[in-house]
Amino acid sequence: MIRVLVVDDEALVRVGLRMILEPAADIEVVGEAGDGGEAITAVAKHRPDVVLMDVRMPGVDGLTALRALRRSPTPPRVIMLTTFDLDDYVHTALRNGAAGFLLKDTSPRDLANAVRIIAEGSAMLTPSITKRLIDTFAELEPPGAAAARQRLAALTEREGAVVRAVARGLSNAEVGAELAMSEGTVKVHVSRALAKLNLSNRVQLALLVRDAGR
Incomplete structure (x- = not known):
């Protein structure tokens, strides 16, 4: 069973994510958090395998929480969620150890599959983000x-x-x-x-x- 923590400052979004994931036989939503600070506490309490976390939240945002979680002895795999596929967020999240980056309009089926892929140790990015990352790296200077x-x-x-x-x-x-x-x-x-x-x-x-x- 894949244990998931849902983190978003909007209660309706948290409910929606829970409703999408809970019907899956192999996924259990073990808790929710309303900001990054609550997420850090909830991870220590529930020990989830995967954290679905919004990027932009009041108080402690998702990127700050991600950095804190990655410093823990047994960090969960973190999927960042956002309404906006802004490059700065994507690059910062990936540099700080995010295992995935998805838009909130990701289909229910793709979201559940992303959780499974991340839990297995792989990475997962929304296709539009993947394309832009490839384009960005193509523009970078070669090593050396x-x-x-x-x-x-x-x-x-x-x-x-x-x-x-x-x-x-x-x-x-x-x-x-x-x-x-x-x-x-x-x-x-x-x-x-x-x-x-x-x-x-x-x-x-x-x-x-x-x-x-x-």
Whole structure:
């Protein structure tokens, strides 16, 4: 049996969540709380497996309660609920250990399934939030981007231009034609760049340029 605590400052919302979850044979709503402070006390009393908790509440809000609960020796799994899928709330909640983030208009069936998924140790996000998180991470710099740029900063301006051209897959002859230099000069610049960067081949050069976002 999955033990659930429902936390929301609106009594009608708490009743609605209880009515959705209680018909499930494998879910038991063991208690309710009206704000984050009450939630902390209720968790200590009822020892729920999963906490369904509103983000925005007067007094102690859901994010503050989440941080407190995560510091406990045996923290419950916490699903944050909100009417608004605001990115700041999502990012803060996930950084502070939330196992899920759902909108309050989630269907009854999906809500019950989310509780089961979270109780099993997985994570659960509303689809619209998942998409935006993917989009956000796609816009972030790759790991090590700053370090890669710092390494490339050791090159001269001309060496940097050659390396970026090499990273695009151009041959020495093509680099020379593009940058108005002889093929032999291109080879010299490539060799010097490899030595400065402590790399062995052109593929490693290309990967470093890609990591730097250049």
